[in-house]
């Protein structure tokens with residue numbers, strides 16, 4: 001599978017290479033980032049997107065910022081790093097992974113504050129690569145737990161792209177599918193196209209076809225009819241932020257899929273690495289939901305205007321699916337009922 005993001009090491013010459021997902025499926029090209037501000041732009045303009053992938057990009061962005069700092073001690077170093085961390089935190093609000101990655105690096109600095117600055121810089125760069133590599137292993141663990149719920153011959157509906165491209169590799173929602181196929185089960189996927197910017201059509205369909213996984217693309221509004229006809233056995237989606245009561249924020253349209261699944265007695269699973277779970281929020285109503293520019297709705301990928309000039313637009317990028325619609329949340333620690341997800345809180349708050 002193609003790399004979503006790569007780190008090229010070197011004191012003073014380090015780079016993060018970001019696959020430009022705005023150009024997929026037509027072109028495979030990388031954006032070379034030598035400055036954290038370029039990483040911020042890549043996240044804002046969706047060259048890299050998907051919750052775990054933007055967490056990894058943020059860690060690498062912090063490493064690039066760190067590399068450019070001169071400081072006498074860790075306190076000065078942390079203070080000089082702050083603007084970069086804040087810019088990354090403000091780049092996209094809904095996925096908690098950027099905050100998760102930033103906090104991980106802040107803890108690393110705090111725990112090593114007596115080290116020379118050059119050693120701190122090296123540690124931060126290594127942490128970015130570690131987050132990337134760990135992410136792939138986490139997704140495989142999600143896959144092992146999730147594959148149990150997929151039977152030979154099943155058709156799985158997914159929404160948006162929570163695949164390899166949205167992560168360090170292997171994907172979250174696609175992990176149980178990939179694992180079930182590795183176990184010899186015959187599985188096919190229905191991919192919602194995912195308006196307005198078509199991550200399902202451009203990214204999910206593409207990455208599954210690259211790996212010879214049978215995939216059929218549908219307009220978002222066809223999902224209900226396919227469910228009613230009995231052509232979908234289960235749904236698996238990813239998440240940008242899951243909270244203590246099991247409510248899940250994910251790409252706009254996920255809530256509709258979940259309600260339709262419940263109406264049609266179809267299990268609805270959410271693949272959620274711990275890095276996407278926000279144990280500080282108690283309900284989905286507290287999740288910040290990103291609203292994006294109107295041109296994403298009125299233009300098809302900047303190429304063709306499809307609406308009258310000046311029309312009013314709402315472009316809500318994510319929605320919240322209440323826990324009651326979710327069968328199980330699949331994590332790297334196992335499968336959990338949504339109401340039990342808070343028991344995974346690493347701080348032990350129950």
Ligand code: MRU
Pocket residue numbers: 049050051052095159160161162163166167171172173199237238239240250251252317
């Ligand atoms: O706006 P995007 O493309 O970043 O939205 C991505 C999604 O909603 C994914 O489903 C989510 O980030 C989970 S990725 C494993």
